[in-house]
Amino acid sequence: MQTQVGIVGAGPAGLMLAHLLHLRGIESVVLDTRTREEIEGTIRAGILEQNTVDLMADSGIGDRVKQVGSVHHGIELRFDGRGHRIDFEELTGRAVTVYPQHEVLKDLIEQRLSDGGEIRFGVSDVRVEDITGDTPTIRFTDNDGTEEVLHCALVGGCDGSRTQTRPLIPSPDVRQDHFRQYPFAWFGILVEAPPSSEELIYAHHENGFALISTRSPEVQRLYLQVDPEDSVDNWSDDRIWNELHTRVAGDDVELKEGPIFQKSILPFRSFVCEPMQHGRLFLAGDAAHTVPPTGAKGMNLAIADVYILARAMGEFFESGETTALDSYTATALPRVWRAQHFSWWMTSMLHRMPQSSGFDLKRQTAELDTVTRSRAGRTLLAENYVGTPLY
Numbered sequence: 001m002q003t004q005v006g007i008v009g010a011g012p013a014g015l016m017l018a019h020l021l022h023l024r025g026i027e028s029v030v031l032d033t034r035t036r037e038e039i040e041g042t043i044r045a046g047i048l049e050q051n052t053v054d055l056m057a058d059s060g061i062g063d064r065v066k067q068v069g070s071v072h073h074g075i076e077l078r079f080d081g082r083g084h085r086i087d088f089e090e091l092t093g094r095a096v097t098v099y100p101q102h103e104v105l106k107d108l109i110e111q112r113l114s115d116g117g118e119i120r121f122g123v124s125d126v127r128v129e130d131i132t133g134d135t136p137t138i139r140f141t142d143n144d145g146t147e148e149v150l151h152c153a154l155v156g157g158c159d160g161s162r163t164q165t166r167p168l169i170p171s172p173d174v175r176q177d178h179f180r181q182y183p184f185a186w187f188g189i190l191v192e193a194p195p196s197s198e199e200l201i202y203a204h205h206e207n208g209f210a211l212i213s214t215r216s217p218e219v220q221r222l223y224l225q226v227d228p229e230d231s232v233d234n235w236s237d238d239r240i241w242n243e244l245h246t247r248v249a250g251d252d253v254e255l256k257e258g259p260i261f262q263k264s265i266l267p268f269r270s271f272v273c274e275p276m277q278h279g280r281l282f283l284a285g286d287a288a289h290t291v292p293p294t295g296a297k298g299m300n301l302a303i304a305d306v307y308i309l310a311r312a313m314g315e316f317f318e319s320g321e322t323t324a325l326d327s328y329t330a331t332a333l334p335r336v337w338r339a340q341h342f343s344w345w346m347t348s349m350l351h352r353m354p355q356s357s358g359f360d361l362k363r364q365t366a367e368l369d370t371v372t373r374s375r376a377g378r379t380l381l382a383e384n385y386v387g388t389p390l391y
């Protein structure tokens with residue numbers, strides 16, 4: 001089997017890369033160990049930057065996100081029992097759209113298949129070889145048990161945070177991993193209830209952070225900061241609601257309760273691998289970097305990577321020029337690090353550190369006060385939350 005670009009991973013990065021390459025007349029094959037049902041059925045967050053929505057629309061897959069995505073013109077930061085709105089529209093003229101990741105994946109898969117694109121779901125034993133030569137190969141076992149060999153000119157490593165492609169960049173000779181662990185995690189619940197607020201609420205409280213988000217008019221997504229060693233078994237529904245009410249308390253908000261139908265604990269870390277390429281392998285999305293969820297940047301960063309990568313690959317196939325490909329890391333990384341900084345900043349401003357003192361809590365409140373009082377402070381937050389333009 002032969003193609004121009006072999007793509008490992010059918011997540012947002014891999015599928016969007018295949019889609020953007022197709023629009024440039026470049027062929028690809030996407031491989032994933034998961035089935036289509038698993039990929040489309042894994043419910044994930046989805047706060048789409050304006051850039052992401054614009055790129056979806058401009059590349060012909062924007063109909064559903066425009067129809068059913070919910071446009072949010074601001075968020076609320078809560079501290080000292082009061083809400084403070086960050087008005088994206090007024091401050092930046094831009095907005096974000098709440099549209100879960102699996103919906104983006106459904107749109108991409110449908111478009112790829114209707115464009116005649118090849119996605120091999122449910123494959124196993126994927127091995128990428130010869131990335132430093134001119135003709136890398138990807139060996140895998142197809143879902144019917146057949147051994148296959150895919151020959152390609154370039155490889156996209158888009159296989160998420162448990163990537164098998166990243167380790168192909170030799171460490172420490174070539175690859176440096178920058179890693180930060182946080183001393184807390186998010187306990188997330190899905191609730192059958194109407195929204196408690198029109199916009200997302202990010203709440204700072206001495207008991208820890210809480211976030212009120214949404215999935216649809218009928219399903220709400222709420223989070224509590226917990227210890228990373230905590231277990232969902234320690235959290236009865238009553239305890240969850242009590243803690244949410246405490247952390248999001250105030251006269252100006254009323255939490256709407258309902259049956260909790262999913263509980264899970266999410267890991268929390270920051271990670272960047274440099275460089276994001278080696279030979280003919282190019283990493284994109286979570287394979288190359290992870291952000292803590294507070295800034296809602298994960299999927300947007302994956303989409304920004306492949307926007308840059310598709311352009312560079314396009315130049316390579318059109319003219320044989322490798323300049324843009326050679327500088328992929330240099331082009332993509334500054335945005336990655338800005339998103340790392342923003343995600344770390346939101347995280348450290350809003351969460352309670354385990355050993356934090358009264359001084360630390362007051363300092364955090366003062367920081368939130370400084371940011372929300374000042375138009376410059378609100379603008380800085382808003383610009384980063386809605387995302388700086390891709391093009």
Ligand code: DHB
Nearest residue numbers: 045213221293294295296
């Ligand atoms: C959600 C997740 C986030 O990380 C965030 O910042 C906002 C919302 C969510 O799951 O809805």
